[in-house]
Amino acid sequence: MQRRKTPTKEAVLKILKDSGRAMSQEGIESEINIEINRATIYRILNRFCEDGLVHKIVAEDGKQYFALCLNCSEKKHRDNHFHFRCLSCQSIECLEEPVNFSVPAGYQVTSLNCVISGVCKDCYQHTRLS
Amino acid sequence: MQRRKTPTKEAVLKILKDSGRAMSQEGIESEINIEINRATIYRILNRFCEDGLVHKIVAEDGKQYFALCLNCSEKKHRDNHFHFRCLSCQSIECLEEPVNFSVPAGYQVTSLNCVISGVCKDCYQHTRLS
DNA sequence: TTATTAATGCGACTATGTTGCAATAATAAA
DNA sequence: TTTATTATTGCAACATAGTCGCATTAATAA
Ligand SMILES: [Mn+2]
Ligand SMILES: [Mn+2]
Ligand SMILES: [Zn+2]
Ligand SMILES: [Zn+2]
Numbered sequence: 103m104q105r106r107k108t109p110t111k112e113a114v115l116k117i118l119k120d121s122g123r124a125m126s127q128e129g130i131e132s133e134i135n136i137e138i139n140r141a142t143i144y145r146i147l148n149r150f151c152e153d154g155l156v157h158k159i160v161a162e163d164g165k166q167y168f169a170l171c172l173n174c175s176e177k178k179h180r181d182n183h184f185h186f187r188c189l190s191c192q193s194i195e196c197l198e199e200p201v202n203f204s205v206p207a208g209y210q211v212t213s214l215n216c217v218i219s220g221v222c223k224d225c226y227q228h229t230r231l232s
Numbered sequence: 233m234q235r236r237k238t239p240t241k242e243a244v245l246k247i248l249k250d251s252g253r254a255m256s257q258e259g260i261e262s263e264i265n266i267e268i269n270r271a272t273i274y275r276i277l278n279r280f281c282e283d284g285l286v287h288k289i290v291a292e293d294g295k296q297y298f299a300l301c302l303n304c305s306e307k308k309h310r311d312n313h314f315h316f317r318c319l320s321c322q323s324i325e326c327l328e329e330p331v332n333f334s335v336p337a338g339y340q341v342t343s344l345n346c347v348i349s350g351v352c353k354d355c356y357q358h359t360r361l362s
Numbered sequence: 363t364t365a366t367t368a369a370t371g372c373g374a375c376t377a378t379g380t381t382g383c384a385a386t387a388a389t390a391a392a
Numbered sequence: 393t394t395t396a397t398t399a400t401t402g403c404a405a406c407a408t409a410g411t412c413g414c415a416t417t418a419a420t421a422a
Contacts, residue, residue: 203331208356213350217345
């Protein structure tokens, strides 16, 4: 099944690129400047995932967040890194740090979902100043 | 606010102990042998979390799973380890392996949610035999 | 035995995400 | 260019997970 170039698709991709963060459907919808249906955003994001263009992170709030990694090549998209979720500003970012781990013998690994929660640098500094 | 000893609470705790796994509300309800309301199970589990008796893991399916760590002492409950989710038998288990990581300077960490997905040993052997 | 209030059941509600279907529009074919 | 094909979209309905208010029940203290 081949993909078509549509304004909505382009718009969603641009939002993700510009933010440099992992975003939820809700976040994308509030940032986007065109009318776009909720279900459509999900479908676009899921297609991006299938195509290996973005990856999905499920945070502790149970929501799905989608991110486009800038340090990934066109051919190979990496999602084996930690993610940081700021409980203050709610942002989720991909960390450079790769996840190192081992599993018991005989276990097969297919994917990772590692999220570190806390307070990001900016938010922490704000609390110290006030 | 002090806690009371109730049959439901005891029953949920026993299920968690016996399974040795992380379980969802749904899983607990299906295993338990007494009548117990859905909301009540959640409340019991959340209270256990507050008391540091169990910890919550959010898996890639967006669901909450609750586990009682056997290698944790009464006083100090550790949840800084990886979890393994088998996509075949749906079980989630706490791995011994602790999560090693570092965050950018100025970032404050409060919690972790690290889940490795794949196929567990038992399920993998079954697929090889058949 | 009585009083206090934590815990429970029930129903209503919110939120997130998915799906069926008809309409639309991007792309290929004529 | 015109037409045909079918990927994409919007909309509504649905499914699922989890929370919350409130009246009732029952564990514990007095
Ligand atoms: Mn990433
Ligand atoms: Mn554990
Ligand atoms: Zn922040
Ligand atoms: Zn398994």
